[in-house]
Amino acid sequence: MILLPRGNPVKENVNPGKVNLPDALDKLRQGKFTGYLRFDFSEGTGIFIFQAGRLISSLFETGRENLIAYDAIARTFHEALKGDGRLDIYRLSPELAFSIHALLHGEMLHRGQDLQLIDIRSLLTRMRDEQRSGCLRIYSQNHIALIFYRDGKPLGFFHDGSTDIETTADTSMSVAREAGAKVDVLITRGDVEKSLADLMETANIAGLWNKSVGERQRQREEQENAASRTLEMREGERRQKTLALFQKTAQQHLGKIGVSLVDKEFDRLKLNGVSLGEAQLTGFYDNLTKAAKLVAGPSKIELMLDEMKKGARSLLKGP
Amino acid sequence: MEQFHLVLAVFWLIAGGVAFYFSIGNARVWTSIAVGFFLILLGEIIPGALPILPGLDNPYILAMGHIIGTIAILVMSHGFQEYYVFTRTLDFEGSKLFVYLSVAGVIIASLVFLLINPAPGPEVRRVIRIVENTNWVFLSLINIDLIRKIYLNVKDTPISKGFIAFMVVFACIFLWKGSQLYIDVYDLENKKDLINYTISYFTNLGGNLLASISVGATFIYLAKLLR
Structure with missing residues (x-):
């Protein structure tokens, strides 16, 4: 399960199986969209992150494996064509969009630490002292809050419903105080922002889509044949x-x-x-x-x- | 003796009536068999079973009686062949009307044949009778074997025992017609003092009586089996 703040919803609860995804992605590109697309399937979750119309990141996470870039796009297309998924699109600020990328692709320093057993303030101090860049993800049963860091300095706070990084830690801290709240610490190394390519430019999105459509068609035919044989x-x-x-x-x-x-x-x-x-x-x-x-x-x-x-x-x- | 012939006529009337009625109310494949047995009635009564009937001395009527007798055994043999083919292939075809019309057509054609030729004298009628009885004798034997095969094919059906009855019928007919053939071939009518004649004569009468009874009884039994 990928825990992400919901941001400002553009479209929610859309069946991706009924959408021509290359066309939809192209429209987002044309519209200089910044934000992310979240695909939820029974097989896993796919995330496409856009920054000013550039598809800078894609991830497909299942319980067993994480796919990135073209593999993630292809797998997302594949699952979408099954017709039983859900697509949500959230708008974010450009900076936050990149931070989401960092969050998804960063190195996990600590995972699921119980906030009743850990001193959050000393953790924040350590982030500052060690000049870490990355993200603290604080989550409870019902809420999630993110604290983004760059070179040990907090960039801001992000929580459910916010569209941009906020400067106050109230909401994040209130999540931390909820019963059973946990924290993940993710860090990024070096300046990867500049190295991010536009996946829509480097990948043949239409080709990936058509391949998935072909596979799906083949699968459907096989299923139909099997059903017919039965x-x-x-x-x-x-x-x-x-x-x-x-x-x-x-x-x-x-x-x-x-x-x-x-x-x-x-x-x-x-x-x-x-x-x-x-x-x-x-x-x-x-x-x-x-x-x-x-x-x-x-x-x-x-x-x-x-x-x-x-x-x-x-x-x-x-x- | 006239009374005996009268009894025979009554039995054949019953047998023929039952057979004809049976042909109407049952499956097409029974039509040829039943019509064949019905024709015995016509063939038997016309030539001599009822001496009181008018036209007994008419050579055409007498000859026609033998011809109808011949047609009778041919038609019923054809019927049993059809039944045997059915038991082997489960296929049968044709219609009852076609059978009735065909038999009527053959009888009419035979009558026309007789009428366009000189009147059949006693010698001609004797030859026709020999032809008739020869057919009866050999086709009775063939039919007994054919019916045995039919019985083996249908022995676990409701109708099967009816075919045993038909074997008895043809055994009686064999005695009846065989003895008459023997009398004709050896011209025993002119050697009545011979024991051969006496035996043949009584065999003929007995066979005739038993045949008439067994035909009637068999069709009544079949009707009961096919209820």
Whole structure:
């Protein structure tokens, strides 16, 4: 689970499977958007960070692995096309957007430290003394607050609903005081800001998208084929069971030749892709009656057909 | 003896009536068989079962009786062949009307054939009767074997025992028609003092009586089985 402040919402709770993502990204680029896109899927979370229309960072995190850059974009596209994800877009200031990047890609110095067991003030002092750049992420069950540092100096505070770095620590400190609050310490080394390339410029976004669309299409076809095969197998099973029932009933009433008559008339059933149902058996019953008249009387045939219809009804009433 | 012939006529009337009724009310494949047995009635009564009937001395009527008898065994043999084919392939075709019309057509054609030729005298009628009885004798034997095969194919169906009854019917017919053929071939009508004639004569009468009874009984039994 990636813990991030929500920022200023631009769009929330959008199904990314219904969006042409390359087009959407291009629009954000054209609009010089600054902020981030958060994709939540059952398989993981994807984050795309924009700074003044440049896609400066992407991350896809699952419980087992973290993908970055093109791999993250491709995986996000792949998951989005499954159609059961959620997309939220938040606007941020340019500086904060970069700080989010630092937060996501920084080195984890401490993880999940219980704030009841740690002296937050001495931790802040240490950040200052060691001239660290990075982020303290303070979170409780319901709230999250971030304190960004650069070279030991606090850049500001960020919390749920804020669009920019704030100068007061009130909210952050109030989160720290909540029951069960924890802190992560992430640091960045060197000046990476200048080295960030625009991923939309260096990556073939449309190509990645098309590849994902192709894969998804292939998967869907495979699923459909598998479903079709399952359906065919089930249908075959239903036919076999029905035939076996008819053969047994015919054997009881007409003997060996009755079984042969059932086999013959069952073979002649023309289903044309329709699954076997009572309606399709009407012709079978008629033909069997006609043929059975040569070896048995109407009362015996009627008795046999009644048993067959009763058995078939219970066999075929399923989907 | 006239009374015996009267009894025979009554039995054949019953047998023929039952057979014809059976042909109407049952599956198409029974039509040829039942119509064949019904034709025995016509073939038997016309030539001699009822001497009181008018036209007994008419050579055309007498000859026609033998021809209808021949058609009877051919039609019913065809019916049993159809039934056997059905038990092997489960296929059957045709319509009852077609069977009735075909039989009627063959009878009419035979009558026309007789009418456009000289009147059939006793010698011609004897030849026609030999032809008729030869057909009956050999086709009875063939039919017994065919019915045995049909029985084996349908022995666990409700109708199966009916085919055993048909085997008995053809055994009776074999005795009836075989003895008549023997009398005709050896011209025993003119050697009545021979024991061969006496045996053949009574075998003929007995076979005829048993055949008429067994035909009627078999169709009644079949009707019961096919209820």
